[in-house]
Amino acid sequence: MAINWFKYSSPASFYSLAGKMIPLFAAAAVILLIMGLYIGFFIAPTDFQQGEAYRIIFIHVPAAWMSMFLYVVMACWAGFGLAFNTRLSSMMATAIAPTGAMFTFLALWTGSLWGKPMWGTWWVWDARLTSELILLFLYIGFMSLQAAIDDPRRADKAGAIIALVGVVNIPIIYFSVQWWNTLHQGASVSVNQAPAMASTMLMGMLIMVFASWMYSIAVILKRVRIIILERESHTTWVAELQKDGVA
Amino acid sequence: MKPRHKKLAMIVAGVAALGVASVLVLDAFQSNLVFFFTPTQVAAKEVPIGKSFRIGGLVTEGSVQREDTSTTVYFSVTDTSHTIPVVYTGILPDLFKEGKGVVAQGKMSDRGIFKADEVLAKHDENYMPPEAAEALERAAKAQKASLSE
Amino acid sequence: MHHRLLNCNYFDAMFLWIIKRDLLLAVRRRSDVLITLFFFVIVVSLFPLSVGPEMNLLRTMAPGVVWVAALLASMLSLNRMFSSDYQDGTLEQMLISPQSLPLLVLGKTLAHWLVTGLPLVLMAPVLGIQYDLPSDALFVLVISLLIGTPVLSLIGAIGAALTLGLRGGGVLVSLLVLPLYIPILIFGSGAVEANMAGVDFAAHLSLIGAFFFVSLVFAPWVTAWSLRVSLE
Amino acid sequence: MLSIGYNRKLLSYPFIPIVLQGIKVACVRGDRELFKDINFSLGTGGLLQVRGPNGSGKTSLLRMMCGLSLPASGEICWDGVSIGTLNEEYFARTTYIGHLGGVKDDLTVTENLCISSAMAGSEISSDDASKVLNTIGLGGREHLPVKVLSQGQRRRVALARLLVCNTTLWILDEPFVALDVAAVQLLREILERHLQQNGMVVMTTHQEIDINASSITQLQLF
Known part of the structure; x- marks a missing residue:
């Protein structure tokens, strides 16, 4: 089956493709979310040292992963847009930022809720927590810079530069628990080691990760559609679309 | 050029x-660009003198003593090679247990006791049900016993 | 008289030209430089007034306070880095000059540091004395500022270039640049604290040094790129 | 032809004809398309006059020709090569004087000229500078800061760069604005001389000024 992928790099055709894909991803997100939460809160066993409070990992860990992952994806799209002057990839970057910021905030917030009963403090200035907080600032900086620039082309490029500069922070967050002896524990799931986690717990968590992915894709596609409409409002295809919508 | x-x-x-x-x-x-110092570093006097700092390690098995009338707790922190006695008054976090990780902030007193203002629990990255943990522990004990025979 | 000062005859002296030009402009507009310096002094002096004169407390706070004030002061001056050149069209000329733009940017950044960063470094010991810092801690403070403030100028240049000519550029530049400043702040004040605590402080300074070299290589380049984007 | 006091040295114009060419150039500002499918071609000794009402994109087109901004689509080529890939090589052959003169208020007239010419790649001594300033009618004001000069005099400081630069292509945005009769006449002579020496000029102007050139092209924007 031959699909002409380049066809979808134009905003107009991507707009309709995204419209078809959103319901699929949204449905997948809802189903996985229900499954993940059910496993996490009803099936997964109590932890031997943290008791019930550990269950926050089912939200905290996916959120923290997504916060970093989305930043990298955002920077890639932005960099791609900067290098090849492709409008759609810059729009993708703009669409990712709010979701990334949301997940970063969620990771910080749930982590803080976890920290109080487990560590005995809401917040501690160790390397992991500080660098994750910087990540939130970077997302906010990216969004406000883009919001302050009226010309969309300049906004795309300027945002891309700041996003690429901020990428330095990602390895720092990820490796902070290895480089410094932080209060934050090391990774439970990593590429080169067997997970330090019972399998039901791991399954619940991974399902929640997939749920977050599906959710992010659905929301980002939705946002890209809106951005496309805004940016392309002067084109004929948008005008026709609006006419159809009225009729 | x-x-x-x-x-x-x-x-x-x-x-x-x-x-x-x-x-x-x-x-x-x-x-050492560190969040906390180990008991070995404390013993080697590599820590701030007369200043507040953090000490991290495991709570020594059997070292926790609570005063009956107050919330003052005595325990010691170890990294297996050195052990530092700690005194703390206040509420301990849920995860504070003998043999588990701990990070305490405070100062060394003249008598070589660490007076903590704040005690934080540092848990590890392992998650498992209690039965599994018990089984692991039994296995470890059995292995130890077989080694000592 | 001044034009003789500017008369440099060796080849490829553009880097020096731009530094001399910016220094000359700073001399002609002394008040801009002095405002930054006064800001630094005033912010540092506000803390003893607000937290009380207890010397132990002040000594503990000093590294952090001096570093935060230095950071804010250097940020305050960032807006001026390119805006006047932008308004009178000289920035346009720099962008289409046959000289290497990153090198010109490096020259401008160096000039910026010489008129804003260096005075802060020189001023810091005086302010440290206000906080009753011991002399070796003062020394570490000055060294950490000496390595750290150029990084503030280098990274700040990126933010200044990106926000050129925008509404509310001043606030925006802080939003962009402050997160990137945090590591410098942590290790800069960390070095002084470590020294006061009697612990080895070299690791902190090494890390700021590493930041310096990395930003020396990449920042002018990114700034040049940002300027092209902003002027397009 | 009147003599122009200051003689440029070392004119390095190659005598192979060079062409500045625009192919289907388009410009978008914000959401609005200012122009599209603009074609032009300018050879050595040629003058290209860009005309059009306010807001038709004259300045935008000139900035594209300088390499300050990229066309939304289409290409501008220098000697057959897109100027986007030439960069510094191309910048060494062009001089641009825009709305903003690129003159610093806090520097003196001489300092301004020395620095701007150094930046453009041709350093001059202060003696050369004062000769040029005499020619352009700023004699006696060499050491005044530019901020005390009149609008027309500032404009002259900016235009003085044309007399010291060693470039082929001059891109001038409204060069005659704010100039008095004598200065207009002087600038006309400078331009004519440049064209005779196989230079190239692109300019926008609202005034009707007849410049003698072997080839004059008009480019009308709407």
């Missing part, structure tokens, strides 16, 4: 600067 040479010189200078930077980073990671 011709422009081409100038460009080359700039690239060489840039690479050299990055080389220096990586040497500096490696150098920094050799020394």
Whole structure:
């Protein structure tokens, strides 16, 4: 089956493709979310040292992963847009930022809720927590810079530069628990080691990760559609679309 | 200098600067840029004198003593080679247990006791049901017993 | 008289030209430089007034306070880095000059540091004395500022270039640049604290040094790129 | 032809004809398309006059020709090569004087000229500078800061760069604005001389000024 992928790099055709894909991803997100939460809160066993409070990992860990992952994806799209002057990839970057910021905030917030009963403090200035907080600032900086620039082309490029500069922070967050002896524990799931986690717990968590992915894709596609409409409002295809919508 | 040479010189200078930077980073990671100090470092007097700092390690098995009338707790922190006695008044976090990780902030007193203002529990990255933990522990004990025989 | 000062006859002196030009402009507009310095002094002096004169407390706070004030002061001056050149069209000329733009940017950054960063470094010991810092801690403070403030100028240049000519550029530049400043702040004040605590402080300084070299290589380049984007 | 006091040295114009060419150039500002499918071609010794009402994109087109901004689509080529890939090589052959003169208020007239010409790649001594300033009618004001000069005099400081630069292509945005009769006449002579020496000029102007050139092209924007 031959699909002409380049066809979808134009905003107009991507707009309709995204419209078809959103319901699929949204449905997948809802189903996985229900499954993940059910496993996490009803099936997964109590932890031997943290008791019930550990269950926050089912939200905290996916959120923290997504916060970093989305930043990298955002920077890639932005960099791609900067290098090849492709409008759609810059729009993708703009669409990712709010979701990334949301997940970063969620990771910080749930982590803080976890920290109080487990560590005995809401917040501690160790390397992991500080660098994750910087990540939130970077997302906010990216969004406000883009919001302050009226010309969309300049906004795309300027945002891309700041996003690429901020990428330095990602390895720092990820490796902070290895480089410094932080209060934050090391990774439970990593590429080169067997997970330090019972399998039901791991399954619940991974399902929640997939749920977050599906959710992010659905929301980002939705946002890209809106951005496309805004940016392309002067084109004929948008005008026709609006006419159809009225009729 | 011709422009081409100038460009080359700039690239060489840039690479050299990055080389220096990586040497500096490696150098920094050799020394202690730490969130907490270990009991060994405390014993070796590598810690701030007369200043507040953090000490981290495991709570020594059987060392926790609580006063009946107050919330003052005595325990010691170990990294298996050295052990430092700690005194703390206040509420301990849920995860504070003998044999588990702990990070305490405070000062060394003159008598070699660490007076903590704040005690934080540091848990590890392992998650498992209690039965599994017990089974692991039994296995470890059995192994130990078989080794000592 | 001044034009003789500017008369440099060796080849490829553009880097020096731009530094001399910016220094000359700073001399002609002394008040801009002095405002930054006064800001630094006033912010540092506000803390003893607000937290009380207890010397132990002040000594503990000093590294952090001096570093935060230095950071804010250097940020305050970032807006001026390119805006006047932008308004009178000289920035346009720099962008289409046959000289290497990153090198010109490096020259401007160096000039910026010489008129804003260096005075802060020189001023810091005086302010440290206000906080009753011991002399070796003062020394570490000055060294950490000496290595750290150029990084503030280098990274700040990126933010200044990106926000050129925008509404509310001043606030925006802080939003962009402050997160990137945090590591410098942590290790800069960390070095002084470590020294006061009697612990080895070299690791902190090494890390700031590493930041310096990395930003020396990449920041002018990114700034040049940002300027092209902003002027397009 | 009147003599122009200051003689440029070392004119390095190659005598192979060079062409500045625009192919289907388009410009978008914000959401609005200012122009599209603009074609032009300018050879050695040629003058290209860009005309059009306010807001038709004259300045935008000139900035594209300088390499300050990229066309939304289409290409501008120098000697057959897109100027986007030439960069510094191309910048060494062009001089641009825009709305903003690129003159610093806090520097003196001489300092301004020395620095701007150094930046453009041709350093001059202060003696050369004062000769040029005499020619352009700023004699006696060499050491005044530019901020005390009149609008027309500032404009002259900016235009003085044309007399010291060693470039082929001059891109001038409204060069005659704010100039008095004598200065207009002087600038006309400078331009004519440049064209005779196989230079190239692109300019926008609202005034009707007849310049003698072997080839004059008009480019009308709407």
